[in-house]
Amino acid sequence: MLTNHAKDPRKWLRTAGTISEALPFMRRYAGKTIVIKYGGHAMGNSELADIFARDIVLLKQVGINPIVVHGGGPQIGEMLKRMAVNSEFVDGLRVTDEATVEIVEMVLSGRINKSITAAINKAGGTAIGISGKDGSLIKARKLQRTVKDPDSNIEKILDLGFVGEPDEINPEFLQKLEKSGMIPVIAPIGFGEDGETYNINADTAAGAIAAAVGASRLLMMTDVAGVLDKEGVLIPEITFQTAEELRSNGTISGGMIPKIETCISTVEGGVNAAVILDGRVPHGMLLEIFTDCGIGTLIKKE
Numbered sequence: 491m492l493t494n495h496a497k498d499p500r501k502w503l504r505t506a507g508t509i510s511e512a513l514p515f516m517r518r519y520a521g522k523t524i525v526i527k528y529g530g531h532a533m534g535n536s537e538l539a540d541i542f543a544r545d546i547v548l549l550k551q552v553g554i555n556p557i558v559v560h561g562g563g564p565q566i567g568e569m570l571k572r573m574a575v576n577s578e579f580v581d582g583l584r585v586t587d588e589a590t591v592e593i594v595e596m597v598l599s600g601r602i603n604k605s606i607t608a609a610i611n612k613a614g615g616t617a618i619g620i621s622g623k624d625g626s627l628i629k630a631r632k633l634q635r636t637v638k639d640p641d642s643n644i645e646k647i648l649d650l651g652f653v654g655e656p657d658e659i660n661p662e663f664l665q666k667l668e669k670s671g672m673i674p675v676i677a678p679i680g681f682g683e684d685g686e687t688y689n690i691n692a693d694t695a696a697g698a699i700a701a702a703v704g705a706s707r708l709l710m711m712t713d714v715a716g717v718l719d720k721e722g723v724l725i726p727e728i729t730f731q732t733a734e735e736l737r738s739n740g741t742i743s744g745g746m747i748p749k750i751e752t753c754i755s756t757v758e759g760g761v762n763a764a765v766i767l768d769g770r771v772p773h774g775m776l777l778e779i780f781t782d783c784g785i786g787t788l789i790k791k792e
Contacts, residue, residue: 512780519779520553522706523668525761527696528606529561530713532769541772543609546673548776550615555668558610558617558675559699561692562602569597583635583650586689591652594689595621598677607675618667621677622656623687625663628695630654630680630688654680654688656695659702697752701759708756709778709786710749711769716787717742717750727788730754753789763790 526546532538549556566584570577570593578585586594599621607619622628633655635648657680667674678695680688693710700708717725720741728736733750736742742750746766753764767778767786778784 515780516552516554519706521555523555523557523703524549524707524709524779525557525559525696525700525703525705526775527559527561527693527708527710528769529563529692530711530769532711532713533560533562533602533606534564535770538770538772539606539609540613542769542775543606543613543615545773545775546610546617547613547615549779550671550673554779556673557664557668557699557703557705558606558673559678559692559696560598560602560606560675561678562598565602566594566597569593580635580648580650583633583653583691584689585649586651586653588652591687591689595677595679595687598689599623599679603675603677610673610675615673616671617673617675619675619677622680622690622695626660626681627663627676628656628678628680628690628698629658629660630682630690631657632682632688652686652688654682654690656680656690656698659698661699661702661704664699664703691748693749693752697756697759697764700756700761700764705761707779708753708761708764709775710753710764710766711775712749712766713768713770714746714766715768715785716766717746725787726784727790729790729792730757731792733789750789757789757791763788765789 532542546556573593575589575593577590603619607617610617631654633650633653635650636645664674678690678692680690682688697708715724717728719725749766756764765778765786765788767774771785774785778786
C-alpha cells in the first residue's frame with residue numbers, strides 16, 4: 491500500500507526534474523576520468539561512507555570513470571597508539587621510521603582500503619583495492635624538506651624517514667582496470683628505487699595520479715567547505731593568480747596552502763580543473779559534478 495508521501499506526485503516530479511537537469515553534465519563527463527581524494531570526517535562517518543560508496547557506483551553507472559585515492563591519518567594514529575609506537579610530526583608531516591611505515595602500510599592498504607572497497611562493492615560496483623606498489627603504480631622518492639634554525643638562520647635538511655612523494659606513475663595499469671569495468675581504490679603507499687616502502691600524502695598522490703591519467707577533474711574532499719574569504723564566505727572559483735594573491739594576504743593559510751599547491755600542480759599537469767569541497771555534505775560530489783553551482787572551490791589556470 492502506498493503512503494501519502496509516496497502518492498504525492500510533486501515529489502516524483504521534482505526527482506524527475508533533477509535527473510533531467512543532470513543530463514548535460516552526464517554527457518559532458520561520459521567516458522572521462524575523475525580522481526577523488528577521499529578522507530577526513532566523511533571517511534570516518536559510517537552513514538557518509540555509505541553515501542559516498544553509492545555515489546561512486548552512480549558515477550561509474552553513467553559512464554564516468556572514478557578513481558578513489560584515500561587517506562587515513564586518524565586511523566594510523568589510533569593504531570600507533572594501540573601498539574605503543576611513538577610518532578612525531580614535523581611541519582605537519584609524520585616522521586615515519588621502519589617500524590612506523592609497517593603499521594602505516596598495514597592500516598592504509600589493509601583495513602581502510604578494504605573497507606572502502608567492500609562498501610563500493612556492496613553498493614553494486616566492482617571495486618578493486620590496491621596500493622601504489624601494485625602494478626608498479628607509484629614509484630616514489632624520499633621527500634626532502636628543509637627548515638631554518640631560528641637562531642642561526644641556517645637551513646638544515648629534515649629526515650622524515652620513509653615519507654615519500656610520487657616520482658613516476660604507471661597510468662597504463664589504471665587504464666586497464668578502467669577498461670575492465672573496475673573502480674580502483676588506491677592506498678597512497680609507494681615503492682622506492684631499491685624496493686623501500688614510502689608513505690605518501692594522499693592529496694599529493696591523488697594529484698599525481700590525476701595528472702598522469704589525464705583526468706577531467708580532481709576532487710579533493712576535505713573537512714572544510716573550500717577556500718573561504720576573510721569573512722568566512724566560500725570562494726566558488728579561483729585562478730592561479732588569485733590563489734597567489736589570497737596566499738600573500740593571508741586568506742589562504744595553514745593546511746589549505748599544500749592543498750592549493752597540489753591543485754595548481756595538478757592543473758599544470760594537464761587536468762582541466764581541481765575542486766576542494768566539503769566531504770561532510772551528503773552527495774556533495776554529485777552536486778559538484780552534476781550541477782551548475784557546485785559546492786566547493788574550483789581551481790583553474792585563468
